[in-house]
Amino acid sequence: xxxxxxxxxLDPRARKAAAKRRTRGEGATAWAFVSPSVLIxxxxxxxxxxxxxxxxxxANDLVSPSRxxxxxxxxxxxxxxxxxxxxxxxxVYTALYVPLSVVGGLAIALMLDRPIRLISLYRTxxxxxxxxxxxxxxxxxxxxxxxxxxxxxxxxHALGLPAQGFFSDPxxxxxxxxxxxLWSGTGFCVIVYLAALQGVPDELVEAARIDxxxxxxxxxxxxxxxxxxxxxxxxxxxxxxxxxxxxxxFVTTKGGPLGSTTVIVYFIWEKAFKSFTAxxxxxxxxxxxxxLLVAGLALQLYQRRRTGKALR
Amino acid sequence: MSSPTRxxxxxxxxxxxxxxxxxxxxxxxxxxxxxxxxxxxxHGQTDTGKAAIDxxxxxxxxxxxxxxxxxxxxxxxxDSMLQKVTAGLAAGSFPDIAYIFGSDLASMTRSPQVADxxxxxxxxxxxxxxxxxxxxxxxxxxxxxxxxxxxLCLVYNKKLFAAAGLPLPKAGWTWDEFVTTxxxxxxPAKGIFGTGWPGVGDEDTVWRxxxxxxxxGGDVVSEDGKTVAFDKVGEQALGTLDRLRTDKSLYVDPxxxxxxxxxxxxxxxxxxxxxxxxxxxxxxxxxxEYGVAPLPSYSGKPVTISGPDTWTVFDNGSxxxxxxxxxxxxxxxxxxxxxxxxxxxxxxxSTTTAAMPEWKKHAASTTGLQVFVDALQTARVRxxxxxxxxxxxxxxxxxxxxxxxxxxxxxxxxxxxxxSNAVLAVPN
Numbered sequence: 001x002x003x004x005x006x007x008x009x010l011d012p013r014a015r016k017a018a019a020k021r022r023t024r025g026e027g028a029t030a031w032a033f034v035s036p037s038v039l040i041x042x043x044x045x046x047x048x049x050x051x052x053x054x055x056x057x058x059a060n061d062l063v064s065p066s067r068x069x070x071x072x073x074x075x076x077x078x079x080x081x082x083x084x085x086x087x088x089x090x091x092v093y094t095a096l097y098v099p100l101s102v103v104g105g106l107a108i109a110l111m112l113d114r115p116i117r118l119i120s121l122y123r124t125x126x127x128x129x130x131x132x133x134x135x136x137x138x139x140x141x142x143x144x145x146x147x148x149x150x151x152x153x154x155x156x157h158a159l160g161l162p163a164q165g166f167f168s169d170p171x172x173x174x175x176x177x178x179x180x181x182l183w184s185g186t187g188f189c190v191i192v193y194l195a196a197l198q199g200v201p202d203e204l205v206e207a208a209r210i211d212x213x214x215x216x217x218x219x220x221x222x223x224x225x226x227x228x229x230x231x232x233x234x235x236x237x238x239x240x241x242x243x244x245x246x247x248x249x250f251v252t253t254k255g256g257p258l259g260s261t262t263v264i265v266y267f268i269w270e271k272a273f274k275s276f277t278a279x280x281x282x283x284x285x286x287x288x289x290x291x292l293l294v295a296g297l298a299l300q301l302y303q304r305r306r307t308g309k310a311l312r
Numbered sequence: 313m314s315s316p317t318r319x320x321x322x323x324x325x326x327x328x329x330x331x332x333x334x335x336x337x338x339x340x341x342x343x344x345x346x347x348x349x350x351x352x353x354x355h356g357q358t359d360t361g362k363a364a365i366d367x368x369x370x371x372x373x374x375x376x377x378x379x380x381x382x383x384x385x386x387x388x389x390x391d392s393m394l395q396k397v398t399a400g401l402a403a404g405s406f407p408d409i410a411y412i413f414g415s416d417l418a419s420m421t422r423s424p425q426v427a428d429x430x431x432x433x434x435x436x437x438x439x440x441x442x443x444x445x446x447x448x449x450x451x452x453x454x455x456x457x458x459x460x461x462x463x464l465c466l467v468y469n470k471k472l473f474a475a476a477g478l479p480l481p482k483a484g485w486t487w488d489e490f491v492t493t494x495x496x497x498x499x500p501a502k503g504i505f506g507t508g509w510p511g512v513g514d515e516d517t518v519w520r521x522x523x524x525x526x527x528x529g530g531d532v533v534s535e536d537g538k539t540v541a542f543d544k545v546g547e548q549a550l551g552t553l554d555r556l557r558t559d560k561s562l563y564v565d566p567x568x569x570x571x572x573x574x575x576x577x578x579x580x581x582x583x584x585x586x587x588x589x590x591x592x593x594x595x596x597x598x599x600x601e602y603g604v605a606p607l608p609s610y611s612g613k614p615v616t617i618s619g620p621d622t623w624t625v626f627d628n629g630s631x632x633x634x635x636x637x638x639x640x641x642x643x644x645x646x647x648x649x650x651x652x653x654x655x656x657x658x659x660x661x662s663t664t665t666a667a668m669p670e671w672k673k674h675a676a677s678t679t680g681l682q683v684f685v686d687a688l689q690t691a692r693v694r695x696x697x698x699x700x701x702x703x704x705x706x707x708x709x710x711x712x713x714x715x716x717x718x719x720x721x722x723x724x725x726x727x728x729x730x731x732s733n734a735v736l737a738v739p740n
Contacts, residue, residue: 062402063423142567148503148576168511168566168716254568256513258713273395275702276419278402 056282062272066279073283083284085259086267089174093263094242096178097185102234104182105189106227110219112190113197123194130187138251141180142167167253170260177248177261185241189234196230197223229303236299240292264288349379349635352407352628354386356393357656360593364655368648372639379635386410390621391569394420401425401626408636411459412624414447415515415704418696420624421455427625430454432637436644440662443618443691450696456622457640460658462588463618463687464520466608467680470601472497472504472583481584481605483614487524487552490584490608491559497583498561506561507584508577509553510570511715513708515701520586521711522694523617524549527609532695532703538736540703543729548610550714550721557717564715588619589684590657596678604680606687618691659685699735706731 031038056073060066077083112123129137144151145166153163167173200223208222246265249255255262255270262270264284272281355365369383386407388396394416400406401423412420420426430453437445437454444458466481473480476496494506510516522532528545542549556562563582565573577585578598585591586607595602607616623640627633642648646665653660654674660666666685675681694700710728713719719727 061422062398063420063425146572147566148563165716166566168564170716170718254512254514256712257511257566257716258513258709258718273398274705276398 052282052285055279056286058279059277060279061276062278063276069279073280074287076280077283077287082259082262083264083267086262086264089261090243090245090263092174093178093181093245094239096175097181097242098235098238100178101182101185101189101238102231104186105234106193106231108186108190109193109197110223113194123190126190127187129184130191132184134184134247135251137180137184138248141176142252145176168257170256170258173253173257173261177245177252180248180252181242181245185238189238192230192234193227196227200226228306232299232303236296239295243288243292243295347378349631351379351381351409351632351636351639353381353383353639354388354393354397354407354410355383356386356388356390356411358389361656364652367655368643368652371648372642376638376642379638381639397624397626406626406628408626408628408632409640410624410626412456412622413515414620414622414696415519415694415700417448417456417622417624418450419698419701421450422698425627426455427627427633427637428453428455429457429625429637429640432641433457433644436641439664441618441688441691443688443693444620444661446693447618447620447696448622456624457644458620458661459623459643460621460656461618461661461688462590462620462659463684463691464523464586464588464607464616465680465684465687466584466586466605467577467591467595468584468603468605469577469580469582470603471580476583480603481608483606484612485605485608486612487608487610491552491555491561494556494561494583495559498559500560503581505563505576505582506559507556507586508563508565508573508582509556509711509715510573511564511566511712512568512570513705513712514568515704515708516570517711518704518708519617519619519694521549521553521707522692523607523615524552524610526617526692527611527613527615532700533697533736537697540729540732540736542707543725546710546725546729547721550710550725553711554714554717554721557715562715589659589681592678592681593657602679604683606683614687614690616687616691618688618693620693659688699738702735703732706735 055066057068057070058066059069059072108126112119112126132140147153147163147165147168150166152166156163165172166176204222204226205218208218213221244265245263246269249261249263249266250269253261255266265288268281268284268288271277271284353369355362357365366383369381372381373379384407386393386396390411390413393411394413397406397410397412397420406425429448433448433454437448437458440458441461443463444461448454448456448458468481470480478493478496481490481493490507496506498504498506509520525531525542525545528548530543530545531541533539534541553562557564563573563576565576573582573585574587574591574594576582578594578600580600606614609615623643625633625636625640643652644661646660646662646668649658649661649665650668650670652658653665653671660668660671665671675685706728710719710724713724714721
């Protein structure tokens with residue numbers, strides 16, 4: 001018996017040595033294997049993030065030696081009317097884009113969540129605009145919306161309506177950008193909601209029906225609560241997208257006319273690569289990053305409190 | 313001695329791979345073996361310009377065995393070169409020569425990496441046009457070699473003039489005549505415009521206004537460089553644009569890049585457009601019956617603007633600076649210059665080139681090209697000061713505000729003057 005046990009027991013010293021060999025040998029090998037990706041992550045993500053944080057405390061024009069200025073960039077940012085209007089434009093854009101794309105996406109998803117003929121074709125068509133890159137959308141719509149030669153004004157003319165300035169009109173440009181983003185961004189919400197709708201338990205819907213709930217009642221008390229986690233995800237995802245909008249602006253209006261579509265990221269680009277005030281630009285980028293972080297944390301917190309309540 | 317295990321080999325391979333990744337980040341200052349110096353050139357040219365510069369590079373490499381110019385182009389067009397080179401300077405990895413717009417040169421020279429070409433080019437620039445010389449001179453030092461020379465003149469569509477029964481534009485005509493002519497040419501119902509202006513507010517919007525300002529006795533900045541010098545006359549210049557707008561004879565190009573403005577002209581829907589000689593090949597391709605006239609003025613005296621581009625040399629070690637300088641001076645020689653002018657669309661950089669039979673033949677066979685060359689006599693350039701891009705930005709916004717009818721010329725100018733003076737008040 002003792003001998004049997006003995007075969008299963010290792011000498012403690014031998015075990016220690018084996019562990020040491022393992023940490024030294026396999027640990028080093030493991031690090032050797034992961035080191036390329038560690039270097040890439042450090043080099044392309046972590047170091048630039050830290051470097052731009054340092055940059056935001058400097059006066060730097062990218063070409064001549066930089067100078068430490070402490071919080072001066074952030075103070076200037078708080079007082080800059082151009083930044084204030086960039087923030088305002090971004091908030092208007094976000095406040096319109098996020099609710100409209102999520103609610104619109106839900107509405108279309110509910111419409112497409114039924115067995116009708118050619119349903120997959122409709123679903124594909126709704127998703128197609130999302131696949132088109134923002135740059136291509138920008139080019140496409142600046143042709144359609146050209147004030148002099150565009151198709152949109154021809155249609156208005158045929159209907160007897162006055163021609164519009166579109167991207168040449170400071171009062172319209174930002175709302176047009178929202179409309180173009182909705183054209184493509186809603187498709188994403190539709191697909192996500194469609195997937196989530198397949199997860200609504202049939203027996204719950206059936207039970208609600210038996211209890212006398214109408215279509216509105218089922219939607220209000222069964223479908224929407226089931227979709228809440230997906231809705232929170234979509235709100236967060238679309239908010240991040242909206243706060244970071246840049247490519248569409250760059251292709252269509254370049255922040256104009258008269259600065260009416262200068263959003264935060266375009267402001268950052270302009271400060272870094274047109275005025276060459278890289279430090280100031282980095283400060284603006286960090287202000288945006290903090291705003292994104294706060295938005296993310298707030299939604300996370302809300303989600304947690306909600307699930308906590310549900311468990312209780 | 314045991315043979316290395318598979319693990320050892322893998323470990324060594326991983327270390328080598330990591331070292332390779334790191335090594336690639338640095339750049340080597342060493343010249344290549346055999347004494348051949350490699351010169352990295354970011355030319356930013358496309359189509360015909362690229363073909364022309366590629367042919368010249370090939371010729372240079374053939375005749376200069378100790379230097380190898382690599383015309384990679386930098387992966388961007390000339391429009392984005394400033395951003396690309398600035399990012400490169402910040403990262404410490406920049407070309408030896410880059411194609412930099414004249415209006416950007418002054419802010420570029422804040423970098424200590426921009427080579428000083430005063431001693432190399434000082435004597436050579438004597439018989440070059442004043443515009444070419446002024447554009448590369450920053451604070452009395454020559455900081456680049458002239459790369460491309462142009463001047464702003466008026467190209468007009470003869471057919472539209474004939475249809476409207478109007479006399480053709482001629483030298484010495486005034487902005488008043490221009491405005492009335494534009495109004496008569498325009499036919500909004502048919503989608504025909506008198507003339508056009510880029511409406512994005514970038515440099516393309518702004519540079520067309522300077523000849524008007526200069527003609528009225530104004531300037532970009534005052535003699536001492538402390539205030540702008542267009543505060544008194546700017547309103548009149550902007551007023552001319554405002555008249556074109558209220559007459560509905562002006563096409564305002566809403567798209568960045570200004571391409572559409574020329575598309576409208578090439579499509580036969582615009583009577584006159586102010587442009588450089590680089591637009592002529594497209595006009596000829598479009599089969600348009602066109603003519604070229606000098607820009608109008610208020611005083612009747614000829615004045616225009618030239619927007620020269622430059623070959624800016626960067627310091628990657630003395631051997632490479634020397635080789636790069638050799639290349640750009642070789643490019644400026646009349647023999648090469650004339651090839652570049654014929655194939656790449658520049659005006660001759662020097663009077664010597666302009667007198668060459670090849671150029672004369674080319675100018676004679678291209679309608680209106682000589683008008684652009686003659687305009688060089690009175691062409692001025694924007695000042696090479698670091699604050700210029702910011703002044704341009706503010707003036708660009710003022711012009712767009714007037715073009716869109718959002719502000720009166722007086723209000724737009726006042727705001728722009730205040731903002732620009734604030735920029736100039738910052739000591740540099």
